[in-house]
Amino acid sequence: MTNALLNDSRKQELLSKTVQHIDIKSFDARPIIDQMANMSFTSRDLARATSIYNQMLADPDCSIFLVIAGSTSAGGCMDLYAELLRSNMIDGVVATGASIVDMDFFEGLGFKHYQALEIPDDNTLRSLYIDRIYDTYIDEEQLQACDHTIYEIANSLDPKGYSSRAFIREMGKYLSQHGKKDNSLVKLAYEHDVPIFCPAFVDSSAGFGLVKHQVDRAKEGKPYMMLDAIADFRELTEIKIKAGTTGLLMIGGGVPKNFIQDTVVCAEILGHEDVEMHKYAVQITVADVRDGACSSSTLKEAASWGKVDTALEQMVFAEAGSVMPLLASDAYHRGHWRTRQKRAWGKLFA
Template sequence: MHHNVFTNNPTVPIDVKDRSVSELMDGMLRIGFQGRKLAESVQAWNNMLREKDTTVLMGLSGAMVPAGMRRVISYLIRERMIDCLVSTGANLFHDSHEALGRKHYVGSHLANDEKLFEHGVDRIYDIFAVEKEFRTADNLIADFAEEIGEISCSSREFMYLLGKELVKRGAAEDSIVVSAYRHNVPIFVPALSDSSIGIGLTIARRRGLKLNIDQIKDVDEITQIVEKSGHTGVVYIGGGVPKNFIQQTEVVASILGMDVPGHEYAIQYTSDAPHWGGLSGCTFDEAVSWGKIAPQAKKVQVFVDATIALPIVAHALHEKVSGLKRNAPIFSWDGPKGLEIAYEE
């Protein structure tokens, strides 16, 4: 039988039997299409967590919290499967909303939106929420901002203070904002103004408060994380601003004269496609041309709805990484030279 370099690795059709989620993922490494990509993403993430002196940054976009993903993200934070979160403001607003005991509701994408509007109900595809409750949260953020007073701070500093406030109000650990506050995981929100948190801060501004969220300080702080980390890996849920905000750190650092290799692990779960030319769907190969991703990086792009991928991947990692004592980075932000990073021994 004629063998060549292309036919060394036969597929192994997946069989059905009693097994754990991580064993299923291992079995899917020898099948095709996005099933294999999903399994490869688990393998890459697992390997990344075992690398020495590596900082894992996650980009979170899309309405993941209304869709029920907040406990998965807070688990990844608590277990230090991620070390830094860059999110849309909306996800963190919705997380704070639930942290204060309010809910999102199972709805239908076939509902009559005019009727929903009459009943004060907002729709996010097949999830419902109560507009009046959102407005209560907007005002709560405005009141909280007034308590902080007139400061200029990065979104990371603001989210830390918000985490502290939510703890004071009795919020549970399953909140993204609270778990990040408790476990020293920085949260950056580069488009904070484009969310209900921005709305709350605008209400405070109209009342005369001069609180300034310094977006350029955000760029500086997250670039310092990349400059001062041994290695970096990235995980993107969707694309959007969080993805590019993490990607551009490599460019900023190199312009500032730092010798950075590009992110060395890169995983993305996205439902966007590359051929429209947008950043959310663009491949990691394209990012290599910008110096954002290292040419030899382990790159896995999974074209999938993140609400399917995240629960499966998190369960597989839960099984694979349980008991692993990872040497996660410890950030201290007020050192004489700005950020200092030490890795746990």
């Protein structure tokens, strides 16, 4: 047997078990959360965080932002986030480019993430064109196809500046026409006018396709499309100003967390002295506070910057993939979303 056939066989063996995304509708976490409220440590923190999220959903004036950093989408929470959007449990998304492109858009094109049943030497994985996220695999050849799709979308647009929201909307439009998965956050966001922002968008698989778009257009002497990070900040701040009362459901932290929090300060600088701090805030993270960061400060610390009110905030120090399903299932089954007004903030920029 040739080396090529051996490699194909080995790759097929390693990519044999797909990640199955959790369905929060298939189980009712309310009894678990109710009992956790009477426990201590992280269990009680999670119960309080879930209560705060339910208060966001029950507050008729509250617009809710889902904030995602890290790899929970690849790890099995992808359909969870899509269900939050489909059920009108979030009104906007701020995320890393990887969460939106390498994970959600990637699966929207029909590709999959795979469970690593074994983890051989990473140089072996490289030789087989398999990328690893801890114990999860991605087929690099499929990821390159995703890059090329981003390139094609960029080529189809007028050569001007776009916020990440505007470009991701084009990605959702593409999936609506050509996608292979109904339960895609990017696709559903397009269909429900829920804006998605990625403040560091090119730090993802999209970056390769967009760089190729600009280089190829420049070689041809043609203008090219660009991403406008300032427009991102301006548009998100416009939503914050018009929304008034806001709540944050944050998985991880870093740039997406700081970006959404900074809208309060930006609104004040623009002369909106009466802008409210984010009234509700939940953060699920394993980041540490000892280095002075905690993936962009604890929520109480953010209050000193005028970003988050401390009355209804909760840090949950846990791996998000193990606790988000409980929080989301509890909130889904309590049903406050059934009577929520649909915001459709994306129409603000139509």
